[in-house]
Amino acid sequence: MFEALKEKVETNTRISDAEALALFESNDLLAIGELAAVANRRKNGDKVYFNVNRHINYTNLCVNRCTFCAFSKEDGEPGAYTLALEQVAAKVREASAAGATEIHIVGGLHPELPFAFYLDMLRTIRDVDPRLHIKAFTAVEIDYFARISGLPVGEVIAELQGAGLGSMPGGGAEILVRRVRERICPEKISGERWLEVTETAHRAGLKSNATMLFGHLESYADRVEHMRLIRELQDRTGGFQAFIPLAFQPDNTRVPGARGVGGVDALKTLAIARLYLDNFRHVKAYWVMLGLKIAQTALCFGVNDLDGTVVEEKIGHDAGADSPQAMSREGIERLIREAGRTPVERDTLYNELK
Numbered sequence: 001m002f003e004a005l006k007e008k009v010e011t012n013t014r015i016s017d018a019e020a021l022a023l024f025e026s027n028d029l030l031a032i033g034e035l036a037a038v039a040n041r042r043k044n045g046d047k048v049y050f051n052v053n054r055h056i057n058y059t060n061l062c063v064n065r066c067t068f069c070a071f072s073k074e075d076g077e078p079g080a081y082t083l084a085l086e087q088v089a090a091k092v093r094e095a096s097a098a099g100a101t102e103i104h105i106v107g108g109l110h111p112e113l114p115f116a117f118y119l120d121m122l123r124t125i126r127d128v129d130p131r132l133h134i135k136a137f138t139a140v141e142i143d144y145f146a147r148i149s150g151l152p153v154g155e156v157i158a159e160l161q162g163a164g165l166g167s168m169p170g171g172g173a174e175i176l177v178r179r180v181r182e183r184i185c186p187e188k189i190s191g192e193r194w195l196e197v198t199e200t201a202h203r204a205g206l207k208s209n210a211t212m213l214f215g216h217l218e219s220y221a222d223r224v225e226h227m228r229l230i231r232e233l234q235d236r237t238g239g240f241q242a243f244i245p246l247a248f249q250p251d252n253t254r255v256p257g258a259r260g261v262g263g264v265d266a267l268k269t270l271a272i273a274r275l276y277l278d279n280f281r282h283v284k285a286y287w288v289m290l291g292l293k294i295a296q297t298a299l300c301f302g303v304n305d306l307d308g309t310v311v312e313e314k315i316g317h318d319a320g321a322d323s324p325q326a327m328s329r330e331g332i333e334r335l336i337r338e339a340g341r342t343p344v345e346r347d348t349l350y351n352e353l354k
């Protein structure tokens, strides 16, 4: 198998679903990693990208109750919160002073806030520092805004863009396969709808990312099907920047029988994503969920992006992630240099800054 795949990687030939599945079933992690490293080097040389950003989670109230989510709360539950716009502004001022280039915003599906709140939040951020790129709202949130406002998704996106939205993060994809979604997030929009909203956003000129939540109750075949749907959409729009496998964190969640993700599975999954998603330039190791050591090691397995400084993280840490809350620019650069690679600070759209 590896000889045939080597030839495919060298001749830039797409690998099949069956080949991706066979890679997941293989235990030859080093052979998979070596192929992925070759595929990555061809696209990105020895550069590894990161950015200086700040996450803001405006609320953890959510009308959905995804079983893998330890972040969301019901109204009145201890720990439930919603930030006032002034609190959002204060965090943005801190980020701006710390040299951030991006504000990353996601939240739960709040039961009461009107669509106008989200537009005001974007304008508030833009008023604090118009140079900051605002990467905000997953396809799940955008679909929710369409429902609460009664507007078509295209108009919701146009209004958000008018208020300062620059791009979208890749959350909410989970595993796009119906039988998995029915078990882990039955109230969430369908996989088809996630793809449709994302396609609409790409056609409106927004770039976005694609995530894959792995290590709960999905099979390898489900992972391949998920990546196939993402690869097909990327063929149609070219609007995805990075693919981000998110390692499932099990604490305080309600996924039956769930354990954490081991290092071998994490590295294998990142490497196979690099090999299968030939139409993606960037594969991101999100250190919050992987831990710093696996994220760094992933640089030898086809990964070329370590995400950002983050500053304040709730979604993974509420579910037991043992990574730090934040990374300094120097800390990320050190991880990359220790792996023998060249750190490159980027902005959200992958323009190189330094």
Ligand code: V47
Residues within 6 Å of the ligand: 068, 069, 070, 106, 168, 169, 170, 171, 172, 173, 174, 209, 210, 211, 212, 213, 244, 246, 247, 248, 249, 250, 253, 286, 289, 307, 315, 316, 319
């Ligand atoms: O969609 C929720 C995931 C996502 C857990 O686009 C969990 O640059 C692990 O999408 N264990 C939101 N993951 C985060 C996200 C993201 C993060 C960083 C960068 C980008 C980007 C996007 O977090 C959700 C869900 O898939 N999630 N609970 C958990 N227990």
Ligand code: SF4
Residues within 6 Å of the ligand: 062, 063, 064, 065, 066, 069, 070, 071, 072, 107, 108, 109, 140, 185, 188
């Ligand atoms: Fe709500 Fe998102 Fe958590 Fe699901 S993953 S419960 S949609 S905050």
